[in-house]
Amino acid sequence: MAKKNVQGAAAMADRGGQSAGDGSAGAPDVSVRPERNRKERAEEILHILRGRIANHELPPGTRLQEVELAEEFEVSRAAVREILGALEQRGLVNRVPNRGAVVARLEIEEIYEIFDVREALEGLCVRLATQNAPPQTWDPFLERFGDGMAEAIAKGEVEPYIDTLEDLRRETVRWAGNSHATHFLDLLLEKTHLIKLRVMLLPGRAAAGREMHVEMLRHMRAGDAAAAEAAKKRIIRSARDWLERYRSFVM
Amino acid sequence: MAKKNVQGAAAMADRGGQSAGDGSAGAPDVSVRPERNRKERAEEILHILRGRIANHELPPGTRLQEVELAEEFEVSRAAVREILGALEQRGLVNRVPNRGAVVARLEIEEIYEIFDVREALEGLCVRLATQNAPPQTWDPFLERFGDGMAEAIAKGEVEPYIDTLEDLRRETVRWAGNSHATHFLDLLLEKTHLIKLRVMLLPGRAAAGREMHVEMLRHMRAGDAAAAEAAKKRIIRSARDWLERYRSFVM
DNA sequence: CCCAACAGTAATGTCAACAATATTGAAGAC
DNA sequence: GTCTTCAATATTGTTGACATTACTGTTGGG
Known part of the structure; x- marks a missing residue:
């Protein structure tokens, strides 16, 4: 697969999802409000990663690279960074400045x-x-x-x-x-x-x-x-x- | 006080602090490594805010505005957002999309x-x-x-x-x-x-x-x-x- | 043959502009 | 007088470019 612009791709996907839902100014469809989608999507990704770490689908020591995750889930790098921060605070990954996040090892x-x-x-x-x-x-x-x-x-x-x-x-x-x-x-x-x-x-x-x-x-x-x-x-x-x-x- | 460019000011302050320490290529002074300073500064600000919330210097219901905090601590808005995320995960503030963060009320x-x-x-x-x-x-x-x-x-x-x-x-x-x-x-x-x-x-x-x-x-x-x-x-x-x-x- | 210095590359960290949203105040209809 | 509508403003959310740092393979010297 050719390398693509990750952030651009994420943005396009979001815009597409949003514009597909509106068009009439009738009932305010809460389910497609973009900021709701963002937050829910972030929670969803966090949930998925938590599961993968818990069952060692991502074994301890695995590097979690921002661009890689951004491509897989089709979100921006900024969103991935926020998710990595949440994983860090849960003690599931260790982050070292400029060296990224690795799945924490349980002693x-x-x-x-x-x-x-x-x-x-x-x-x-x-x-x-x-x-x-x-x-x-x-x-x-x-x-x-x-x-x-x-x-x-x-x-x-x-x-x-x-x-x-x-x-x-x-x-x-x-x-x-x-x-x-x-x-x-x-x-x-x-x-x-x-x-x-x-x-x-x-x-x-x-x-x-x-x-x-x-x-x-x-x-x-x-x-x-x-x-x-x-x-x-x-x-x-x-x-x-x-x-x-x-x-x-x-x- | 005149409104200034917050992010620019923070950047200048950081650069100034860093360049003041080097100049000779002698011993590598770890204490001025920028990424260390950033992370430590973020932890420090987090600690300060945790204290203010704990003793109700920031009472429940107080809105925490990103630009305001960025000005006070002379850091970028991005740094403030990260800190607000940490406060949210600790349950000290509630964040609603597009409406910001407010100090959580304890029922x-x-x-x-x-x-x-x-x-x-x-x-x-x-x-x-x-x-x-x-x-x-x-x-x-x-x-x-x-x-x-x-x-x-x-x-x-x-x-x-x-x-x-x-x-x-x-x-x-x-x-x-x-x-x-x-x-x-x-x-x-x-x-x-x-x-x-x-x-x-x-x-x-x-x-x-x-x-x-x-x-x-x-x-x-x-x-x-x-x-x-x-x-x-x-x-x-x-x-x-x-x-x-x-x-x-x-x- | 081994080690150190170094350039090239890939990753993370940061920023300032831009977009989207909520809030506020005022004007107008009833 | 009150409620609704709408524009102005302030605030948050997002993005893509840029800066900085670590990693990697190579080259040169010993």
Whole structure:
């Protein structure tokens, strides 16, 4: 592909998208307001890059070049720079003046730090969710974590466990209703997403995790917030222990 | 004052500062490398603005205009925009496309949320610090929180209490050695700095807080991390209760 | 054969002009 | 007198050119 004028191309694409929508002065179509599109597009690109970094599609050490990203997403270099700034503040990339941005490497010490903070914050969320949600909220999860899953895990199928865990996390955070805790946990989890996955795939981990979650869910179902919080903390502490034991496999 | 070309003025000031330092090709003076200066200057301005927002020198609702800030700090508008982006990501300002940035207003619900997260994170830091620091680390603080301070507080002098508390917080966070917890707490505390101060100034709060901190420090001195963590959580919960009771005075 | 100096290249950082949008004030219709 | 419309102005958003810096391959000397 021949090298083209990146900024010009981006501008043309935007103009095209805008002029295609208007023409009549009828209802003000908010969806094509250019400044909305810009901001949403930036958020979208940020989301995509966060995902790629989280699952190591962009492994640590990868250089993120401004022109390259600008070409791929058809936006201006200035927009890319802003996005790189956001990634830097999230701790996903390191920027050195005049040398660009590289995907940050996660040291083992930092992972342990994150586990400690997760223990505190996820414990908090479980407590708040237990207090805020109606008890029957957790019944579907008790069902999904039941004997059927135990058999599946025994046969080596861990996907139901992984999926249910993610759904439960979302529901918990939602009922906790604490935007700051949610935000901080998002920052932490997107950094350790792959680590978390690898730990869940360790032999025996899913079976142990399932049992512990059933115990936690029973406390949540009973409305015992303190016991549920303690159970959640034990779960994360346990995951940390597994990581420590199988460190060489996970890292 | 006559309106001047902001960007041009900033450029001239930078060039002048740089050319004043070189002239000989001797030792490479890193301190005048322009890109270092830029980045450091940006961080400095960010720090200044964070402070102004935290102590309501820039009260909630204040519009932050790009040209105005560029003139005050003698930097380009582009630099100001980058700084505003950082303030937005910290949740200190809200930006609406084409309408600029305004200092964010802290709702009472958000304050309660922050107290919950602080309880989890500061509790964690106290636990880690108790585990990591040599016990005699806390002796100076037990001394400073002693009878002398109790008498001072009885006479209405709360500054020693406030100062000692801040020093203790710093030392705790330092010994906790968890960069993520530290960072998150910084984000939270700069949002509620003034609230925290006002609560400490409530009648009777300093006396109660001093006693509770002595209790916590005794646990830390004894190396009882779990008891110290529980004590710290009780302190924050207590502060939250005071805020709830005197809400109309604090807000 | 190895190392240092150096020019060429590619990337990032910065800027000032330009475009698009929101706000403000005034004029006019009802 | 109040509301709507519209132009003037101020502010933010975007762009493409330019400056500065790091990287790379080459050349020359030891």
